[in-house]
Amino acid sequence: MSFESAVAILGLQAPLEGLSVHAAEAIATPVGRDATPGAATPAIDARRVARSFGSRRALVEVSLAVAAGEIHALLGPNGAGKTTLLRVLGGLMAPDSGLVTVLGADATRSLRSHRARIGLVPSGDRSFYLRISGLENLVFFARLYGLRRRAATERANEVLAAVGLEAEARLPVGEFSHGMQKRLSVARALLTRPSVLLVDEATHDLDPHAARVVRELVREISAGGAAVVWATQRIDEIRGLAQNVTLLRAGEVRYTGSVVKFAARVRVTRHVLRLRSRAGSTAPSLFLLRQLLAPVATVEPAVDDPELFVVSVRDDCSLGDALAQLTGDGVDVLSCRELQSEIEEAFVQLTGDEPTG
Amino acid sequence: MSALGHAAPGRIGLLREELAKLSAFLRRDLLIAWSYRLAFVSEWSGLALQAVMFYFVGRLVDPSVLPTYGGSQATYMEFVAVGIAMSAFVQLALSRVGTGLRAEQVQGTLESLLMTPTSPSTIQLGTVFYDLLYIPLRTAVFLVLTALAFGLHFDSGGFLPALTVLLAFIPFVWGLGVANAGFILTFRRGGGISGLVVTLLTLFSGAFFPLELLPQWGQHAARLNPIAIAIEGMREPLLGGSGWDGVAGELLVLVPLSALSLAIGLLAFRAALRREKRRGSLGLY
Numbered sequence: 001m002s003f004e005s006a007v008a009i010l011g012l013q014a015p016l017e018g019l020s021v022h023a024a025e026a027i028a029t030p031v032g033r034d035a036t037p038g039a040a041t042p043a044i045d046a047r048r049v050a051r052s053f054g055s056r057r058a059l060v061e062v063s064l065a066v067a068a069g070e071i072h073a074l075l076g077p078n079g080a081g082k083t084t085l086l087r088v089l090g091g092l093m094a095p096d097s098g099l100v101t102v103l104g105a106d107a108t109r110s111l112r113s114h115r116a117r118i119g120l121v122p123s124g125d126r127s128f129y130l131r132i133s134g135l136e137n138l139v140f141f142a143r144l145y146g147l148r149r150r151a152a153t154e155r156a157n158e159v160l161a162a163v164g165l166e167a168e169a170r171l172p173v174g175e176f177s178h179g180m181q182k183r184l185s186v187a188r189a190l191l192t193r194p195s196v197l198l199v200d201e202a203t204h205d206l207d208p209h210a211a212r213v214v215r216e217l218v219r220e221i222s223a224g225g226a227a228v229v230w231a232t233q234r235i236d237e238i239r240g241l242a243q244n245v246t247l248l249r250a251g252e253v254r255y256t257g258s259v260v261k262f263a264a265r266v267r268v269t270r271h272v273l274r275l276r277s278r279a280g281s282t283a284p285s286l287f288l289l290r291q292l293l294a295p296v297a298t299v300e301p302a303v304d305d306p307e308l309f310v311v312s313v314r315d316d317c318s319l320g321d322a323l324a325q326l327t328g329d330g331v332d333v334l335s336c337r338e339l340q341s342e343i344e345e346a347f348v349q350l351t352g353d354e355p356t357g
Numbered sequence: 358m359s360a361l362g363h364a365a366p367g368r369i370g371l372l373r374e375e376l377a378k379l380s381a382f383l384r385r386d387l388l389i390a391w392s393y394r395l396a397f398v399s400e401w402s403g404l405a406l407q408a409v410m411f412y413f414v415g416r417l418v419d420p421s422v423l424p425t426y427g428g429s430q431a432t433y434m435e436f437v438a439v440g441i442a443m444s445a446f447v448q449l450a451l452s453r454v455g456t457g458l459r460a461e462q463v464q465g466t467l468e469s470l471l472m473t474p475t476s477p478s479t480i481q482l483g484t485v486f487y488d489l490l491y492i493p494l495r496t497a498v499f500l501v502l503t504a505l506a507f508g509l510h511f512d513s514g515g516f517l518p519a520l521t522v523l524l525a526f527i528p529f530v531w532g533l534g535v536a537n538a539g540f541i542l543t544f545r546r547g548g549g550i551s552g553l554v555v556t557l558l559t560l561f562s563g564a565f566f567p568l569e570l571l572p573q574w575g576q577h578a579a580r581l582n583p584i585a586i587a588i589e590g591m592r593e594p595l596l597g598g599s600g601w602d603g604v605a606g607e608l609l610v611l612v613p614l615s616a617l618s619l620a621i622g623l624l625a626f627r628a629a630l631r632r633e634k635r636r637g638s639l640g641l642y
Contacts, residue, residue: 093634113474129464131393141469
């Protein structure tokens, strides 16, 4: 059998002219590295992407652009279409219509030379071989990325150290905790020094410390020049992590733009106040508070703590008006915080769903 | 230099890269198999017990009803040992090749594999590469151990021709397995139909009884059955000492059948994979 015939049988594609065909070369020179945030050509450019499953529309004319070095949050409740969009961007699923360009190439063609530059951190634990060690898993995947055995082992050890798993490297993955498996997922994505990283619910079910570790790792990858799409329904984590956000609801884009502007869309009107009567050092009665605040706000008791109240300021008034009213009439304000952050408020207003996480 | 001239070295490089990945799959599956040592022991024990059972059944069988090979009369145990080895080979290979990718799908590793710059065909081959090496080896070891344990006479000069028949037969089973893998990928369950096909092919293969016992139409059907052709192709040199002359006819039929089976299997599998990608249901199980 000739090489040509064997190539045809194995279904190998011819390399694109001008692009490196060898995975090792691709890993060494990711194209996204050259780009800078805000560059004319985004690393990820999805335009009017539509995808249905039977009669259910999972994505409706979704557009998304992510520059190199940017972390772009993909926010939305369950079933919003986040995972579907990530799978389309990763070339794992073909859209019904629309254009998807990743690193300058058509993602729907799923070119092999480009897959070496795209990392995926899937949701859930089920993406490793549980009977073999974390190190052997990573060496296996590194070899599928084209590294020779010695180089694969060296790289696997490097990324295991980067995610803090070097001590557990030789344990079977089946013995890993949820958080450790998630870190191993990030380590696998790091194997190729990806130019594009797709992260699906990476911190779902992780404890705060493990979640912070994963976020830091992703932030470092982004700082190295990778375009990151971070799908989540944990609203609290996108502040300080993502520069831009796209909010999906039932497959439709409800908002896309900067996180700062997203948060600025709403005025927070609901606050949780801890109040105490100055005279008796006891919690003021709900009846009294409603009387005092009637011109400026409404009051509801918070759950399980007699000193906590939820104060909703009227549209034509400010929180300061309410606080002045209270302190002027003998009620001390011991603490005050927003009931939901402005990001959470925007989420609720745009999706109609209460956020999770 | 022509465009083709540019592309050819690239393709050869790609092919080398893809072939190098097979050793990664092999190492992975060796490590996984080693982690299931008890299952390994159970599998060999089951095969040995099956051989013991046929030894006692063989004592009930009148050797005169058995066909002669090279003019000499084989015992039932000699006759059936080749049949046991080959039917176990077919069943195990079909099952493992068919369910290899399904296992990746259920484990959740299939999408991770597809995210790597690896051809789907390499992934398919990689998931069964260990089995494609292990199962023929297991078949050969079984025949040797059975011969030693039960005092069977196999012509030593027939081992190489018999091995060649086995090698020519592997792509046929592989093709069926790959088609089965595509079926399972599409319909999520494929054991029923593939099991029925294997049982039918084995029934008309002469693995456990001579084909002459079948009705006339069954004997005609068996002449077209690649499993029957492969089994006879192994018995001729091992039991009759026919050497290469005894297997030439079988090889002439088996080689094109194997090529056809493998080509159809790979096409069916690629079509199934494309369909799953289009439907977006690769990760579902």
